[in-house]
Amino acid sequence: MGGIGRLNGYLWRYWRRYLLGALCLLGTATLVMWIPWWIREAVRIIEHGGRVEDVTFYAGIIVVAAVAQGVIRTYSRALIFNAGRDIEYDLRNDLFAHLERLPVSYYQAQRTGDLMSRVINDISAVRVLLGPGILNLVNAPLYYLYALILMISMDLRMTLAALLPYPLLMWAIRYFRGRILKSSLQVQQQMSELSSHVQENLSGMHVVKAYTREENQERRFADLNDEYQARSLELAKLRGMIGPFMQGISGLTVMIVIWYGGIRVMRGDLLIADIVAFIAYLNILAWPTAAFGWMLSLVERGRAAMERLEEIFKIEPTIASPPAPVPLRGAEHRIEFRDVWFAYEPKANGQPILREINFTLPRGQTLAIVGRTGAGKTTLAQLLPRLYDVTAGEIRIGGADIRRLSLSELRGMLGYVPQDPFLFSASLRRNLAFGLAEVTEEKIQRVVRLARLDRDLEIFPQGLDTIVGERGVTLSGGQRQRATLARALLLDPPILVLDDCLSSVDAQTEDEILKGLRSILKEKTCLIISHRLSAIKDADQILVVDEGRIAERGNHQELLLNDGIYAELFRQQQLTEELEQI
Amino acid sequence: MSVESHHQEEIFGKAYDLKLIKRLWRFILPYKRLFWFSMLLLPLQQLFGLAQPYIMKEAIDDYIAGGDLWGLQGMALLFLVALIGEVIAFYFHYYMTMLVAQGCLADLRVAIFSHVQKLPTSYFDRNPVGRLVTRMTTDVDVLQEMFAAGVMTLISDFFMLASIVVIMFYLHVALALVSLALIPFMLLAINFFRIKARQTYRLIRERIARINAYLGEAIMGMAVIQLFVREQKSYREFDQLNSAHRDALQLSNIYEAALYSMVEAAGSVSVGLLLWYGGGEVLHGVIGIGTLVAFKEYIHRFFVPLRDFSQKYAVMQSAMSSAERIFHLLDTPVTIASPAKPVIPRPFRGEIAFEGVWFSYKEGEPVLKGVSLRVEPGEKVAVVGATGSGKTTTIKLLSRFYDIQRGSVKVSGVDVRDWDLQALRRHIGVVLQDVFLFSGNIRANLCLGDETVPQERIERAARYANAAGFIGHLPDTFNAQVRERGSNFSAGQRQLLALARVLVFQPEILVLDEATSSVDTETELLIQDALEKIMRGRTCLVIAHRLSTIRNADRIIVLHRGEVREVGSHAQLLQRRGIYYRLYQLQYAQEELRVLG
Incomplete structure (x- = not known):
């Protein structure tokens, strides 16, 4: 299904309103078109020296028709424009729902700004197509048809004469459309050159300043700016011609009517009333004619925007629940990694990040993963909630491949605390209760104490109701991390995954938190990643990951005796701690 | 956005x-x-x-x-x-x-x-x-x-x-x-x-x-x-x-x-x-x-x-x-600008002096606490310290990217706030960790868009900085395309280009924040050799990450939590078994082992 196919589906949903709107347009057009006819009747009476009452009669009809036309026109515009707004709303909601189903890997390949511009700007362009676009698409032919029929029924030769300049108009529309399209592309291109220069200048500002290149950068900017100005002027020259041209054409038709019509009136085979009516019809046609090119560009822009949206819609969510998920068996939460391989881009023969990972984590035990930066620890943890799917091998929970479980059930039993503490711009309370429908004050207070947020809360002006700012900017790194920990603890999940989640917390607080958590961790199955070895000394198993493989495994004592990577990391750790204490 | x-x-x-x-x-x-x-x-x-x-x-x-x-x-x-x-x-x-x-x-x-x-x-x-x-x-x-x-x-x-x-x-x-x-x-x-x-x-x-x-x-x-x-x-x-x-x-x-x-x-x-x-x-x-x-x-x-x-x-x-x-x-005020009557030190000798410098990015969180240090003309000083010790801040203050809150930073005997800003910065060549390249070509990146620089000088600089080798292998040599942020060059190549850039401008003072990212051995040797040549005869302040750099430095200054804690030569400092000793083991001893092994 292409973008337009999808759009038809939405249009169909509101067909009643569009139909009603179209009927109102028909009503409006009918009244609009009969008014000159009645003017003609009135003038005819005047011309023949008829009775004032007869003129008043037509004047009255015109006034009534005008008022009725105003009412119906309001309805037609409100109906059609608002249907467009409703589709815009549906489309934006559906796109958001679709985005929620796309895997994390998709977001890593996309720039946020790009995606946002699609959800905001492209949808707006589609809406313009569905509102003003459709309205004009219905209106223009209606007006032309009506006007032609009425004008021909007055006088065929006069109609032909009046429309003599129209072929010129058709040619002009084609001529200007092509040129303007080309010229506005050039303007856009130059604008993007200009903004990349600015972008680069600002990103490299330290180099610019350090080498005192400001003047040079300004000159380069001025050059690009001049070029942009020149191209914009080219476009303005073309755009500026349309208005006068259209006005010229419609003025020309009026002139023909007066001239040719005048001659015929003198000859006695036409009335001044006819001239008046013809001029009125030509005035009515002036607007749809002038708007014709504009309307075409709206349609084109809307279609292109819809195609871009379709690019997102047609991406299949690769990580989803299976059609018939297996139910989780009771309290059995043994985690097994069986010969797990992982690469971010397996199809492009991307480097494997993880190779041959095998381990079993029995229920209620704690497994720690350590290793240097870039060893693959975080990736390993992200496989468990299926943020990514394994490239080869399988991960089982309670004996079932996690890909056969319901996604929400799988994620629902995991408390995941990511390395990068992401909070939303809401109150701290809402952030903590993020995964829950409702929560008691008591439970919140408990996790606040566990994450040692109680002391911080005393300082916050509004305590738990303090708004944390976009992405939690008003909090320190350590506070953010502890808040994300509390957020996961509040779920009280059977499995906890802590991905180096206390790295910005000072060692003493970390110790306190870990001590407080000890009793809770005992009841849960835990996977902990940490660069502070003191935090994981007591784990039941420790895996040392190096270049994507499990290089060493055992408990703290065994690994120290082994005198390998773990022992080296431990020595470095001690040095760092000593430095911290100086 | x-x-x-x-x-x-x-x-x-x-x-x-x-x-x-x-x-x-x-x-x-x-x-x-x-x-x-x-x-x-x-x-x-x-x-x-x-x-x-x-x-x-x-x-x-x-x-x-x-x-x-x-x-x-x-x-x-x-x-x-x-x-x-x-x-x-x-x-x-x-x-x-x-x-x-x-x-x-x-x-x-x-x-x-x-x-x-x-x-x-x-x-x-x-x-x-x-x-x-x-x-x-x-x-x-x-x-x-x-x-x-x-x-x-x-x-x-x-x-x-x-x-x-x-x-x-x-x-x-x-x-x-x-x-x-x-x-x-x-x-x-x-x-x-x-x-x-x-x-x-x-x-x-x-x-x-x-x-x-x-x-x-x-x-x-x-x-x-x-x-x-x-x-x-x-x-x-x-x-x-x-x-x-x-x-x-x-x-x-x-x-x-x-x-x-x-x-x-x-x-x-x-x-x-x-x-x-x-x-x-x-x-x-x-x-x-x-x-x-x-x-x-x-x-x-x-x-x-x-x-x-x-x-x-x-x-x-x-x-x-x-x-x-x-x-x-x-309407945003320009807070860092040249004074109305800038002082021009004559002759330019090029010594650097920090005297009791206090600085904070955010009020109440001082990054430097009363730092004093001196680098004599032609001297090579290495600054070492753990993450967050204030090393990078120190070199940013020298070019007056920020104004300090207390104390003074002097270059050639004149407070940087009395210098003409452009003149000051022209005397100082800065190479930062993350080398920034502009999109365009190599030549424009080396002369930074100054078309008056003769090609001959650019080529000489590239040769001297050991960058001419790989540039010569590019299809368009000095006119080769550089993509946004230099993404089509390796980290090592970018560093060589940054060094060549310094040579084109011939500043008397070199300020260098060595990159931590590892490069292949061959490029590493080229960089070390280039560095040694470039530092010769210049006043140098270097945030050292290379063993060779600290070995070659005349003096080492150890910054710790915003304060100067130890000063001396490599051997002296090792003997003291203080902060430097531990830093050395943490950051450099590995490299030594690799070099020896």
Whole structure:
């Protein structure tokens, strides 16, 4: 299904309103078109020296028709424009729902700004197509048809004469459309050159300043700016011609009517009333004619925007629940990694990040993963909630491949605390209760104490109701991390995954938190990643990951005796701690 | 675009703000002759335009009714002349307006750009790049829209309405009164809609800003939403924002539809009134049919600008808020600038002295606490320390990227705040960890766009910095393309280019923040060799990450938590078994093992 196919589906949903709107347009057009006819009747009476009452009669009809036309026109515009707004709303909601189903890997390949511009700007362009676009698409032919029929029924030769300049108009529309399209592309291109220069200048500002290149950068900017100005002027020259041209054409038709019509009136085979009516019809046609090119560009822009949206819609969510998920068996939460391989881009023969990972984590035990930066620890943890799917091998929970479980059930039993503490711009309370429908004050207070947020809360002006700012900017790194920990603890999940989640917390607080958590961790199955070895000394198993493989495994004592990577990391750790204490 | 800033960024402006218009006027001033000329064309355009109905009247009443064929043809010709005159004046008015607009907006863009160049580094720490780009592009374009569709046409509309009223009264007072009978009501109605429209536009912009913010956050935090199985709840929240936005829009649609339809209807009602009264006047022989026709035409021309008023109003409103944002940026004070009378040290010796320097990025969180250090001319000093010890800050202060709070930083005996900023920076060559390359070619990156630098000097610098080797293997050598941020070069190659760049400019002082990222052994040797050559004869302050650098340094300064804790040579410091000893084992001993192994 292409973008337009999808759009038809939405249009169909509101067909009643569009139909009603179209009927109102028909009503409006009918009244609009009969008014000159009645003017003609009135003038005819005047011309023949008829009775004032007869003129008043037509004047009255015109006034009534005008008022009725105003009412119906309001309805037609409100109906059609608002249907467009409703589709815009549906489309934006559906796109958001679709985005929620796309895997994390998709977001890593996309720039946020790009995606946002699609959800905001492209949808707006589609809406313009569905509102003003459709309205004009219905209106223009209606007006032309009506006007032609009425004008021909007055006088065929006069109609032909009046429309003599129209072929010129058709040619002009084609001529200007092509040129303007080309010229506005050039303007856009130059604008993007200009903004990349600015972008680069600002990103490299330290180099610019350090080498005192400001003047040079300004000159380069001025050059690009001049070029942009020149191209914009080219476009303005073309755009500026349309208005006068259209006005010229419609003025020309009026002139023909007066001239040719005048001659015929003198000859006695036409009335001044006819001239008046013809001029009125030509005035009515002036607007749809002038708007014709504009309307075409709206349609084109809307279609292109819809195609871009379709690019997102047609991406299949690769990580989803299976059609018939297996139910989780009771309290059995043994985690097994069986010969797990992982690469971010397996199809492009991307480097494997993880190779041959095998381990079993029995229920209620704690497994720690350590290793240097870039060893693959975080990736390993992200496989468990299926943020990514394994490239080869399988991960089982309670004996079932996690890909056969319901996604929400799988994620629902995991408390995941990511390395990068992401909070939303809401109150701290809402952030903590993020995964829950409702929560008691008591439970919140408990996790606040566990994450040692109680002391911080005393300082916050509004305590738990303090708004944390976009992405939690008003909090320190350590506070953010502890808040994300509390957020996961509040779920009280059977499995906890802590991905180096206390790295910005000072060692003493970390110790306190870990001590407080000890009793809770005992009841849960835990996977902990940490660069502070003191935090994981007591784990039941420790895996040392190096270049994507499990290089060493055992408990703290065994690994120290082994005198390998773990022992080296431990020595470095001690040095760092000593430095911290100086 | 940065989502973070969206809320605080939104300024809800008025449609006209005298202060802003006065400031914009200053940018129009250089083009004022063109501007006035284009303004003069307006009455001309209207004269030609408004003459047409009058010609029609004459043609009908005097010639058609009188059966004067030649006279009619004369009138038709006159009509054509008026039409051509109108079209030409219309076009040139628009074109000149655009000339003025493009000219003054280009100047405005340059003004913003050069102002931004002068802003202190701390400004860029706080303001995302995307926002500043928007100021120079989107916001200025909105102003262009104002010229094209807003203010100028509003002025011309006003003139036109006034002229039509005058002509109508000139033609026939009673008929004029009848034709314009609805106008007072229309003005009241338009004013009502203007107030309503302002409120709804404001509502719409607030609500779209909220959608923007929510969406941006949801996209960045999508992993968290999915991990906490929050999809449905987030969807409902988004739906709420989305439907609130839709409701506001639909309300404004209804207002607009009603206003538009009302104006159209009023036009037709006025024609009805005209026929009712005017018809009688013609029948009584007071006026001719032509006058009636002319009045009908004038009514038609009167109602078009009224119909389009609300759109122009919206254009003006967004233009004013763009102008406000632009001027807000232009008003940002330049806090780091050269003094009025800079001191020039002669001769330039090149020693560096920090005396009791206190510095903090954020108040109450000092990064440097009373740092004092000295580097003699030609001396090579290495600075070492753990992450967060204040090393990088130290070298940023030397080039006066930030101003210190207490103490002094002196170069060649003169406080950096007394130096001419450009002169100071020309003496100091800075190579930062993350080498920044501009898109363009290698040559432009080495001379940083200074076309006066001879090719010979560039090639010599590249050879000396051991960069000529790989440049020579590129298909276009010195003209080879560099992609954005230098992404088509390896980290090692970028470092070699940065070193060559220093040599092109030949500064007396070298400040270097060595990269921590590892490069292949061959490139590493090239870099080390180049470094050694470049440092020769220069005053050097180096944040060392290489074992070879600390070995070759004349002196090592150990920074710890913003204070100088140890000073001495490598051997001396090792013997002391203090901070340096531990740092050495943590950061450099590994490398030593690798080198030995």
